[in-house]
Amino acid sequence: MSAIVQYTLQGLASGSFYALSALGLAVIFGLLGVVNFAHGACFMLGAVGAAILLAEVDAGFWVSLAVIPVLLFVFGVIVERLLVRWLVALDPLYNFLLTFGLALLVVDLVKRRYGVSALRFAAPPQLDGVLQVGGVRLPYYQLFVFGFSLVVCAIVWLVLSTTRLGMIVRASTENGDLTRALGIDVGRWVTPVFGFGIALAGLSGVLAAPMRAVTADMGSNFVIVLFAVVVIGGLGSIAGAVVAGFAVGLLEAFGQAYAPSLSQILIFVLMAVVVLLRPAGLFGKEERA
């Protein structure tokens, strides 16, 4: 019984990385129609960036948690301005290929400069330890990751559902041309939203750094599961990204506990089933599919 509670928290913690990153993918796809294949690389940049800050200027976890998303926001803005923007009018495939190439480039540059071995990064001392409730042992860090991610997701949801900016994003996700026709300047929000999506991937990278090996390759496998998450949740669906993110995390944890050899396949089986029954994903709208 105590193990089940522990598995649940482990699933929710790793689900947090998926949820936050998928949320970033969803807002980018919603506003730009771009499937950002470089999202795994941005996740990696978040973690590697935190390790670099630690090594170079001795900045700890909390500093990185605040600084890295800002840096990745700037990175996202540059990428959007210099590259993505010019291909938006073309077939979406072009931006897909562009971001795919960008991911390879970023990963190789990191390898070239920082090698392929794991870089140093540990959880902050404040979160080092285990909460013992009866026989259940819950690591503080996992609790923090889950709680923090929930808060971030809630804030994003609040912004999208209550502010004017949120209204514009939702409206242009629904129907970009019509929104423009109503006199709303969608274009001026494209760059910051792209940067914001990248920043979310970086944020989940920082959160992942204390519990995973920080290497140039850490995003490569992550991005594959991430796309399964997005397909399950529904491409462009904000709620879908978050729910599917946590769901996939849980599926992974319980799969590993009770059917280890199937644990990685299970996610894709779920994806196949969802695509068969609801091609647009759990929360997706059919007309966008």
Next chain:
Amino acid sequence: MRVPVISTIAALACGSMLLAACGQGGPASDSGKVSQDKIVIGVLNDQSGVYKDLSGPNSVEAVKMAVADFLAKYGDKAVTKNIEVITADHQNKPDIANTKAQEMYDRQNADIILDVPTSSAALAVAEQAKAAKKLYINIGAGTTALTNDQCNKYTFHWAYDTYMLANGTGTVITKAGGKDWQIIYPDYAFGQDMNKSFTAAVQKAGGTVGASIATPFPNDNFATFLTKAASAKPNVIGAMQAGGDLVTLVKQFNEQKLRDQNITLAAGLMFITDIHSAGVDQFQGVEFTDPWYWNFDDQNRAWAAKFNEKTGTEPSFAHAANYSAATQYLEAVQAAGTDDSDAVVKNLEGKKINDVFLRNGEIRAQDHRVIHDVYLAKVKDADKVTTDWDYEDIVSTIPAAEAFKPLSESTCKM
């Protein structure tokens, strides 16, 4: 008639004396000296990838140190003063290793190839050595196949292998009281092998392996596997992951504070460079078998200091082993008076050696496994570390005879 007979005999006698003189080291003969008056040592290893720190360019430095020390020792008596060290990056890929090895042996006239981490690449080079009839001393790879099914006359395995790692760690920890084990291993050939070897070693030493849990490879989430293993309340969790996966596993082991529940983490394949890159605070308390440790005794420290002068870092076992292998190769050439492969192999076979890397070392003639004392090491607590790279406490020395797979179990047929 008598005169011609006598003169013929005299001529023959003269001729044979001349021949004998040549055989004793005259410069004109082919078999009795160093080909082209030059020895070429090739170091073929990973110069850019995961094993770059473990071995890589600094192993080339170590081999150059061996050459310099050899020339300093023998001076004018050296079999040749013309010793060249060449190097190539095989990127841990068997096909590249194959081509580079061929190039070294055939075109660059390498007399010997050293190092070659990554098992598949190591085996590819063994094939080339066999075909070229030239020497090959492997240091960086772990596969036991090099001295078993795929052994050959020209291939030697100098530092470690997977049997030694599993056997050393499994046996020593079990005998020291860690009787109940849970094993977590990556589900591919290497992991399955390690799991088998570990289980056998633990059981032989009187312990039990409660469960062996297979995990995906690569994998970035071991939390659930660790919880599952820990719920059986074992003394030891044996992790057969390597590289980045090992780092992830260790981080999650720490996150769950399993060490506080008196569970020891034993690593199947771990190197000092892993500790250095991911940080000693992550690895503290982890136990593993190390073929050599720079801070073990004065002899090692003295050599490490020389190495550090050249490279700015302390040596890994692979650096010391490359130095040792190059040194012993050159000694064998010196003793044989030739770089002829068969003569050098003959000189090396069965030799008992003590040097900076090999303690109670012996080159087994039957399978070319080099056996030597190895060590069970425990990673120091971060607050006990005094200098960079001072990461290990040596728990015990595993004698050469017990550390490696016994000859009776070898499947090598040369």
